[in-house]
Amino acid sequence: MKPLSAEDIARYHRDGIVVPDMGFSPDTVRELQAKLDAFLTAQNITDADYVPDIIDKDPSWLRFGVMPEILDAVAQLIGEDIIIWGSALFCKAGKGGRATPWHQDGHYWPIRPLHTVTAWIAIDEVNAENSCLRVIPGSHRDRVSYQHDVDNSDTIVLNQVLKPEYLQSAPPRDIELAPGRFSIHDVYLIHGANPNNSGKRRAGMVFRYMPASSHFDRDLAARQVREMGVLDLSRRKLHLVRGIDRSGRNAISA
Ligand SMILES: O=C(O)CCC(=O)C(=O)O
Structure with a gap:
């Protein structure tokens, strides 16, 4: 059985985000929560907030990004040739957890054609109180x-903040998730998060998936660093997790 129903897919195209009606098993959730604690200790991170490239720091994170629950849903949205090119933790402390400004992901991602989705996976219970992800539904539609x-x-x-005149008037939607549940959002969707001062940690991790028919352009990534001052993505490892490199131009990691 496929994870996304026809209605889920229609909702994804309408809103730019979908929350599949499934998630990790309780055992996997426990494993994930223990892994987060061990990772923060091993990396000596006390104030995590945003930790990019977790797979590069510890390849065993990849296991969660290729869970069939997620990968099958991603395949329904971008096809069967899939590269994971990014991963991160957003682990906001219960006091002083920093906000994520309203932004779109794609304007500084060196992927052409620009086509990619993000799975946001809850490690803690995340809700409006501890400042879960918020999105502007439909803001992706003009591409x-x-x-x-x-x-x-x-x-x-993040240091990229959407210019206020582009913040569309549709009310934001809170993406509340139990541990092990996940959302998938489109690269053009406007999203962010409030600061967290709830007293409850708010941890999630993300994996970024691109169809292998697109090109991860490392020269463009280097130019974006010079011209826009964004995070350097030019040496990102690419993990082909399903199918083949259709573009034939992506340097896939072993
Ligand atoms: O979790 C957050 O606060 C931000 C996540 C985000 O911006 C993303 O997944 O692209």
């Missing part, structure tokens, strides 16, 4: 990368 400002202040976890 436009809006302009962003660079803001290097330390109150936010």
Whole structure:
């Protein structure tokens, strides 16, 4: 049985996000929570907030990104040739957990054609109280990368902030998830998160999936660092997790 129903897929195209009616098993959730604690200790991270490239830091994270629950749903949205090119933790402390500014992902991602989805997987219970992910439903539909400002202040976890004039009027939707449940969102969707001062940690991890028919353009990534001051993605490892490299131009990691 496929994880996404026809209604789920229609909802994904309408809203830019879908929460499949499934998640990791209780055993996998326990394993994931223990792994997060061990990882934070091993990396000596006390104030995690945003930890990019977790697979590069510890390849065993990849196991969670290729769970059939997620990969089958991703395949329904982007096809059967799939590369994981990014991963991160967003682990906001219960006090002083920093906000994620409103942003779109795609405007600084060197993927052409720009086609990619993110799975956001809850490790803790995440809800409006501890500042779960918030999205502007439908904001992906024009498939436009809006302009962003660079803001290097330390109150936010990303330095790319959507220019306020592009913040569309549709009310934000909170993506509340139990541990082990996940959402999948489109690369053009406007999203962010409030600061967390709830007293409850709010941890999730993300995996970024692109169809292997697109090209991860490392030269473009290097230019984006020079011109936009964004995180350097030019040396990112690419993990072909299903199918083949249809573009023939992606340097896949062993
Ligand atoms: O969890 C968050 O606060 C932000 C997540 C995010 O921006 C993303 O997954 O692209």
